[in-house]
């Protein structure tokens with residue numbers, strides 16, 4: 574048997590051109606001017622509350638919170654704090670950013686929504702070599718366990734006869750991996766992002782986010798929802814670069830002017846993707862109710878400096894308001910520079 578080895582593999586996209594299934598509701602193409610305009614808007618109208626640095630390194634922990642330990646989410650007396658609480662899920666590669674204010678019970682509850690996040694992004698976590706305590710996840714398909722995984726920093730794809738899941742396009746020098754995700758709840762993914770944002774807030778802002786705390790404290794994703802279902806839109810980007818974000822990055826912004834834009838914006842970047850949300854805050858966003866507010870992308874480093882990566886950046890809005898489990902067809906495109914045959 575001979576197998577093919579492909580060098581220089583870059584994840585290109587989670588989906589093919591023209592596909593708009595899976596709740597993607599909009600695509601935007603940004604020009605340089607628009608990116609500068611958006612960055613200037615945030616610079617002029619927002620305070621930068623939290624910017625992460627080096628979360629994937631083995632350096633000493635960045636600890637949020639203080640003694641005595643009180644759970645920020647449930648405030649329950651007699652709470653225990655025996656577990657290490659990662660502010661950004663460990664599975665996204667965060668080794669350092671931890672907190673003192675998440676009790677064991679809340680930590681366990683949050684692990685269920687982190688599981689939804691993990692299932693949603695298993696494909697790119699696998700290909701981009703991002704992992705947590707259990708290592709880099711693998712995609713496994715079919716009865717013979719065809720799979721995509723990482724070995725020594727290389728993507729290994731094993732496709733058995735009768736279990737086709739890859740397409741090779743020699744002319745375009747691309748491989749597409751087609752797989753069906755494990756079922757996950759979109760609203761749980763959003764809640765996971767909101768939980769990270771709430772953890773990053775300074776103490777003096779917590780009072781403004783009581784409705785969010787109420788939602789985060791509920792065991793079910795729909796219980797105590799802050800807004801109606803149509804309000805959970807996430808601004809996404811995908812970069813045609815393997816491991817553009819070798820470690821996760823987070824950014825938390827707070828509006829400081831009367832601009833008609835959400836009070837609090839949270840951005841999470843990991844692997845080769847980014848997710849941006851407006852952190853639910855009805856108390857401070859009352860005056861936006863009933864208005865058509867277009868939330869701008871906060872330009873991340875590769876939007877500001879696109880020459881740092883080889884390929885394009887795709888952006889779109891993704892509706893995450895549903896709590897119904899869904900399993901979706903996903904596609905990851907990989908491009909390569911050379912192809913050769915190995916003797917077995």
Ligand SMILES: [Zn+2]
Nearest residue numbers: 644647676679
């Ligand atoms: Zn708690």
